Amino acid sequence: MSAMAFNPHAIRAIYKFEMARTFRTPLQSIVSPVISTSLYFIVFGAAIGAHMPAVGGVSYGAFIVPGLIMLSLLTQSIANASFAIYFPKFTGTIYELLSAPVAWWEAVIAYVGAAASKSILLGLIILLTATFFVPLRIEHPVFMLVFLALTATTFSLFGFIIGIWADGFERLQVIPLLVVTPLTFLGGAFYSIDMLPGFWRTVALFNPVVYLISGFRWSFYGAGDVSVGVSLAMTLVFLVGCIAVVGWIFRTGYRLKN
Amino acid sequence: MVAMPPIISVSKLSKTYASGFSALKSIDLDIHRGEIFALLGPNGAGKTTLISIICGLVTPSAGSVTADGHDIGKDYRSARTKIGLVPQELTTDAFETVWATVNFSRGLFGKPRNPELIEQILKDLSLWDKRNAMIRTLSGGMKRRVMIAKALSHEPQILFLDEPSAGVDVELRQDMWQLVRRLRESGVTIILTTHYIEEAEEMADRVGVISKGEIILVEEKTELMRKLGKKQLTLSLQQKMAAVPEALAAYNLALAAEGEELVYTYDTKAERTGITSLLQDLSAAGIRFNDLNTSQSSLEDIFVSLVRNRP
Numbered sequence: 001m002s003a004m005a006f007n008p009h010a011i012r013a014i015y016k017f018e019m020a021r022t023f024r025t026p027l028q029s030i031v032s033p034v035i036s037t038s039l040y041f042i043v044f045g046a047a048i049g050a051h052m053p054a055v056g057g058v059s060y061g062a063f064i065v066p067g068l069i070m071l072s073l074l075t076q077s078i079a080n081a082s083f084a085i086y087f088p089k090f091t092g093t094i095y096e097l098l099s100a101p102v103a104w105w106e107a108v109i110a111y112v113g114a115a116a117s118k119s120i121l122l123g124l125i126i127l128l129t130a131t132f133f134v135p136l137r138i139e140h141p142v143f144m145l146v147f148l149a150l151t152a153t154t155f156s157l158f159g160f161i162i163g164i165w166a167d168g169f170e171r172l173q174v175i176p177l178l179v180v181t182p183l184t185f186l187g188g189a190f191y192s193i194d195m196l197p198g199f200w201r202t203v204a205l206f207n208p209v210v211y212l213i214s215g216f217r218w219s220f221y222g223a224g225d226v227s228v229g230v231s232l233a234m235t236l237v238f239l240v241g242c243i244a245v246v247g248w249i250f251r252t253g254y255r256l257k258n
Numbered sequence: 259m260v261a262m263p264p265i266i267s268v269s270k271l272s273k274t275y276a277s278g279f280s281a282l283k284s285i286d287l288d289i290h291r292g293e294i295f296a297l298l299g300p301n302g303a304g305k306t307t308l309i310s311i312i313c314g315l316v317t318p319s320a321g322s323v324t325a326d327g328h329d330i331g332k333d334y335r336s337a338r339t340k341i342g343l344v345p346q347e348l349t350t351d352a353f354e355t356v357w358a359t360v361n362f363s364r365g366l367f368g369k370p371r372n373p374e375l376i377e378q379i380l381k382d383l384s385l386w387d388k389r390n391a392m393i394r395t396l397s398g399g400m401k402r403r404v405m406i407a408k409a410l411s412h413e414p415q416i417l418f419l420d421e422p423s424a425g426v427d428v429e430l431r432q433d434m435w436q437l438v439r440r441l442r443e444s445g446v447t448i449i450l451t452t453h454y455i456e457e458a459e460e461m462a463d464r465v466g467v468i469s470k471g472e473i474i475l476v477e478e479k480t481e482l483m484r485k486l487g488k489k490q491l492t493l494s495l496q497q498k499m500a501a502v503p504e505a506l507a508a509y510n511l512a513l514a515a516e517g518e519e520l521v522y523t524y525d526t527k528a529e530r531t532g533i534t535s536l537l538q539d540l541s542a543a544g545i546r547f548n549d550l551n552t553s554q555s556s557l558e559d560i561f562v563s564l565v566r567n568r569p
Contacts, residue, residue, distance in 0.1 A: 097366065099315055
């Protein structure tokens with residue numbers, strides 16, 4: 001038997017295991033994020049939005065949809081991926097992965113792939129739900145899917161890193177709650193950063209989430225806070241950064257091995 | 259005939275943890291193909307560290323290990339495919355079913371699905387009836403069986419059992435020992451760690467003793483017992499004795515219990531034990547006794563004296 005250079009069975013096993021975990025708890029994994037995002041559509045889109053001026057020719061209710069999908073995508077990707085790797089560490093079942101003939105990049109493909117798949121699925125369900133509350137148009141559907149997939153993958157990787165870094169449930173929560181949610185709210189989910197006064201507009205450009213939301217919104221309405229090329233480039237930079245950190249983690253055995 | 263190369267070869271293996279604790283100090287150890295090897299040692303001796311390094315859970319500080327000729331670092335895929343590990347702690351995916359978790363393990367180790375084989379493993383471990391049960395609903399003993407099933411799911415050539423008897427009832431222990439023997443018959447090499455001496459005594463072909471991060475002895479179990487296993491005949495005397503009589507000086511005798519007992523130490527493997535002639539000579543010397551009993555030093559005695567006699 002020649003030496004195994006690739007272990008597709010392991011990727012499949014982990015991916016299936018992770019997807020099964022989601023569908024075992026559909027209320028928590030799918031229904032609850034869809035409902036909480038729908039509440040935003042109702043409150044900000046249908047109720048308050050009716051009294052808000054249109055932003056760049058797009059009704060306020062429709063304007064906030066891409067940002068809200070991004071908000072869900074970011075929080076769910078991070079939550080899914082961080083929990084997926086943190087929980088085996090917490091219970092000790094990680095021993096099996098560490099003792100298996102699995103390369104680090106195979107484990108990352110499987111865990112991050114599963115978390116990203118779930119987020120993409122969730123994003124599409126939320127998008128579908130949004131059409132019940134606000135009128136939507138998607139000018140660049142292919143780019144919309146590209147941004148959806150890239151963001152889901154990038155933030156699943158980011159969540160994976162948090163899951164490895166975390167040594168308790170508090171640490172698992174702290175980055176999503178204290179960093180990602182504020183950045184998303186301040187990143188133009190509910191407004192265009194053009195609405196900000198000059199100084200704060202400059203500050204906002206240091207927020208990476210601005211680029212994600214802007215690019216995603218561009219794929220819907222053909223306009224964003226920054227150009228779509230810059231959005232795409234920033235998303236890719238973040239993706240590559242996360243891949244580099246994950247690679248370093250596994251090469252050094254950081255927090256996984258003594 | 260050329261001797262088979264060892265299935266596991268550990269060479270100058272050291273491990274110093276970040277805390278500065280030196281868990282293994284340049285260990286050399288060869289495990290023979292197809293044997294049951296018991297690694298004995300007190301808690302904290304380095305048993306689990308050694309196993310964890312071989313299985314890939316801990317990174318060694320220095321030294322090398324090969325499994326079936328494959329370096330565990332450079333050629334980890336080939337090495338790990340050969341190895342199954344049942345860790346000491348009961349760590350299972352609480353919300354998975356037995357069936358799903360064992361099939362998952364097989365996939366993780368790079369093997370295509372084989373429901374017939376998994377069915378056989380579950381049947382061998384009396385888990386078949388529980389295949390659709392969620393693991394968290396199982397008893398501790400059943401969980402231990404699940405962990406063994408997971409370790410066997412990819413048909414490993416080498417099986418590590420780290421403290422297999424910890425918290426296990428008699429029935430499961432016997433089932434497990436039977437399974438281990440069956441596996442050995444099918445050619446699987448088994449390495450078990452334990453601090454239950456009787457386990458090593460009952461199961462092992464060879465015994466290694468580890469203490470404070472060093473292997474202090476590796477020996478065939480029977481050889482070890484023969485070398486160090488002396489038998490003693492203790493006679494409870496009717497009358498106290500001040501000294502061993504001249505007439506019996508030829509025997510290896512000693513007085514015990516303030517002269518109320520006469521202890522004869524002999525080697526069971528010797529051609530003659532000398533018991534018959536001793537009893538005849540005792541009666542000729544007019545020495546009478548109430549009772550007699552014999553005892554054999556167990557691995558435990560040997561082990562305790564080995565570990566105690568270390569500087």
